[in-house]
Amino acid sequence: MNPIVELVDNSFIFIVAISVLLLLGVTVAMIYFVFRYSEKNNPKPDQSITGSTTLEILWTVIPLILVLAMFFYGYEGFKEMRNIPPNAMLVKVTGKMWFWHFEYDNKKTSDTLLVLPQGKDVRFELMSADVNHSFYVPAFRVKEDCIPGRTNHMWFHTTNIGEFDIECAEYCGMNHSYMLGKVRVVPEKEYLEWVNRVDTVKKTDSLTAPTGTVPGTVKTDSIKTTQPKVDTTKTTGNKKDTLKVNPKDSLKKNK
Amino acid sequence: MANGSLANEVSYLEYQGKHKGIMGWLLSVDHKRIGLMYLMGIMIFFFVAMTLGVMMRLEMLTPGETIMKPQTYNSVFTLHGVIMVFLFIIPAIPAVFGNFMLPIQIGAKDVAFPRLNLFSWYLYMVGAILAIVSLFIGDGPADTGWTFYVPYSIRSAQNVSITTMAAFVLGFSSIVTGLNFVVTIHRLRAPGMTWFRMPLFVWGLYATSWIQVLATPVIGITLALIMLERFMGVGVFDPALGGDPILYQHLFWIYSHPAVYIMILPAMGVVSEILPTFSRKDIFGYKQIAISSLGIALIGYLVWGHHMFVSGMSDTSRIVFSLLTFLVAIPTGVKIFNWVATLYKASIKFSAPLYYVLGFIFIFSIGGLTGLVLGALATDIHVTDTYFVVAHFHYVMFGGMGIMFFATMHYWFPKVFGKMYNEKLAIVACTVIIIGFNTLYFPMFIMGYMGMPRRYYDYLPQFQGWHILSTVGSWILVSGIVFMFGNLFYALLKGPKASMNPWGGTTLEWKVPSPPPLENFDEIPIVTGGPYVHDKATYIMYPSKEGINANGGVKTVNQEAAL
Incomplete structure (x- = not known):
């Protein structure tokens, strides 16, 4: 349970x-x-009742x-x-506009898709590369914000095999509602196979091909999503604010 | 004898002073005219924000794009929030009806600082114009949500600066009005109007005004810091510059949570006016209701952290804020129980304003009780930032303050305009509003618990059924509202003349003509009893004619000097 x-x-x-x-x-x-x-x-009110x-x-x-x-x-x-169990396995979660990035203990990384073994306690370290996000898995009744410049914690227990929605619950800009993902709970053997498989070309596994895009729904918007310089975000390219840092740089600084 | 001299006076609507025509309004320092000018502005912005809300619901009808792009949607919900909160909900009851009724209810000729009062109206208009301007200039309207959370609000290339500037100026308007009301209530009460003889609407305004004076400067500073951050990169909040985004959330909610009580306390005050009038008896538990207003205002200061249960705040502060949040439910419950008890053994005249109040008690109770789900830590962590929260605050803000604003308009309409509306149609409109309201917002509770996050342009397919129901509700609700305003507008043009006291009210505003004359009273009345006594007179309207020297009497207030 x-x-x-x-x-x-x-x-x-x-x-x-x-x-x-x-x-x-x-x-x-x-x-x-x-x-x-x-x-x-009741034509005559009782005036004596005042409290x-x-x-x-x-x-x-x-x-x-x-x-x-x-x-x-x-x-x-x-x-x-x-009350995070001391022996829980660790996954580092980074929210970026507008996708989720996961990093496992063995440096295996994955975007959007979070594969977990069944029957395990999983601890998450939540970080953000740019603005506030919130890592929300409704099926597990947990959420916690990802705030740039700090690390938040959260955990849950994987009980049943299946796929569960991940949603960003803290407003983060244009494609906030497309910052989705899946928790895929699989038997431990299958998990070990997956987590130890190192892709020779790139180390990133994704639910969908290009990073941060959404299958099918918004083709036109998803092209914009992949580019960091979307019109809603001020980037280093913007002349007005030289002090502002590219979201990606700020992540490096925080580390 | 007394009535003769009153009947000869012209009402505040027809009075001709130094300035004629429109200038007679724009330069008027009469609290009633200023109240009406606020009403004009507030109505316009209410309709603008309501239209934005309807557009959002329309967009939510189908997954993916229905009528707008994501960027537009984000600006639409931001403006809906900013306009509703800062231009409608906060000023609606205090600035319109507080201005109009407060001096009359305490037996004064005007507020303590009439010119300051006019100044705060101009501040309101400047803030409103800035908000509208931000739509059309620069890189497009703000897209941060009404909470302006950093770092997004600092990074967004949209026109956030002007929108925050607008909220900043509106804050000052709010502070000035609050200050004016506090001084008015302390200094200008008629002789014999002791604290516990004040109408409960005045108590509601008094508690509200203190929050306005003490909490609003915090948001002023916070918004100013955002502007400094955007223009100069000072780095108070931006983590890339060594700032703390959580600090922003604390500062924002230190104001914005008490602001929730700025919104609701005056509305609760009007409930306590309407119930005894139509019950034909004294209110149940006058002192408890009066003191619970102050209790709500006080505890309301200490609960802001419950907006941040998933922000990464320390576990200890989450537990403390959760406990304090539950305590604020107690004075709110006391009010509701006392209101219902007022109806016991009453002789109820069933009319439109009472019907709105009954609707309010039902809807507001749902809003308050679902607040308990959000106050409890375990459940809040699951449903915060979902549609559950959206439903909760619309039940409290719209169902509470909004419906009471409608009730207030129906209750004081004959006094303010001297005309009467069709009550049957008003009751029909209210029924449509209550049905539409619940169809619109109740599905959001269900979606929220299922895990539908708020501020989503698009959604997962499992939510669509509830979204359709909710959108249909928005159409019903808007039809009801338009019908209600149509009925009132028709009455304004063609309605029959209203008498001085059409409802049988016992407070001072019902002892002056409808509409009231310029300085409300020929003579400052003397108060001899509580505000809701139905079986005997508690005011001496013409003390001098009855041989009483007011200045030598119970309490000396130099009304003329204050004016």
Whole structure:
């Protein structure tokens, strides 16, 4: 079982269940009062009702207990997310406009496609080569930002074999919505075969042929994507800002 | 006796001062005319931003390109956000109805600094014009999202500088208005208007004004630093120059989270006005509602970090911010429970403004409760930066503040314009709005939990069904809104004359003619009781005629000197 997914889904169900009860309570009471105490049904309002200390205490204390329980549930799940198993395998993730770059322990690299062995804990070091990105794998309920100039951490457990979407969740410019990828969880043997296969021509494996492009959907835009000097990004070529650095240079500096 | 002298006065709409025609408006320091001028600007920008929103939904109808390119889409959602937040949501209720009603509700002839008030309107217009100009000059409109996150906002070649400049100027307009209101509430309350006799709308504005004065300078500095960074490369935020992008996020949200309460507190104030009026009884838990406004304002300062749970902030600060975030739910809950309790054993007159308020309570509750999902750490990490967040803040901002702005217009329309609208049509419009609203935004909760990130031009095929539903909702919602404004506009031209107090309200604005005369009151009234007492009079409108010397009475306020 994937512990993080379970914890996130359980706290979600817990919060939503209480919320639905509260919403129903408020809405039903409101609608009932509007009909029961309409001008017609209740021509004389009771002017003596202006408040009740008992009720005020009740609807301060009970919600307080409920939200503290919600906080605790959320905290429990979070603790699991941050509790990175010490023997987890490491993958370095770098977000670039607009694709994902993965680097394994043995220097094997891959773009867009993240191949992982089944039944392993995987730790990620998240970095960015240019602007903020966010590494998001909805199926595993985890995300963490990739911020230039620092390294963030995240982990998950690969439970089932299959392909899962990777999305960039922090807005990063023109092709933000095409900064996608796949987690491919395979049996360990198949993984070892893949990770140790060194391409003689280039060491990069990709889900799709040219870096950062998207299959089929936007042919015209994807040509622009491959070029670093897209009109949205200021590069060294821009005369106005000599101080600004090419995104690729900044990555080197950070290392 | 008393009524005779009032009836002879001309209303603020017809009054002719030193300047005639349009200049009589542009140079007027009358708080009511300034409020109406804000209303004009705000309506125009609301429609512009709404159109942008409809375009976004249309683009989302199909995967891939539907009506625009990605670059255009990014600019459209940025401008939708910037215009809605800075030009509509923040100023709408305080600048329009706060300006108009605050002095009347506390028994004053104007705000404390009428000229400053006019100045802040001009600042608002300058900011608005800058925002519009940024569309047409330079390299195209900003494409950073309304949050202007660095380093993207520093690197983007689009026209980010002018858009941030616009937000900067608008911030000043907000600070000046806030300052004006704080001083007005402290210094210009009528004799006998103690703090706990103030209408709850005034309490809402008071809490809001403090946030405006104390939090807005932070965003001013932050946006100024972005401009310095863009023009001079100072390197406060850009990591390539040794800066820290997380610092930017902290500074941005130190303002922008309290700003959420700038948006919602005045709206909550109006709820507390409308409910007792149509319930024909006092509000339930007056003091708790008043103090919870201050509670929200105070705790609201301390929760900004919940926007950054996945930014790489330390685990300790994530836990602390999560806990504090849950605490802000308590005063909000107290308000909702007290509002519902007000209806108990009331004698409810079912009319259009009340109907909008009931819709507000339902929608805002959904918005508030889904906020709990975002406050909890484990669930937030999954749904932050997805459509779940988009749905949540539209439920709170549009469903909360937006629908209350509509309610406010319907509640005070007869007072502001002296005309009455067709209530049946207003209720029909509201029903269409509530249905459209939920069809538009509820699917976004589901998409968000499924993992649909926000600010996506294109999307994976599994989301398309929900996107279609949501887009259809946007058409229903917009039809409702257009119909509602049409109804009000028709009333403005052809509506029957409204009486002084068409709803049976108990606060001071219902004791002056509709529309009110230039300086609101012939004589500063004396307040003898709470704001929502229905069974006895709590104001002496003509103290001198009843032989009472106001200045020797309960509290001395030199109204004339302040003017």
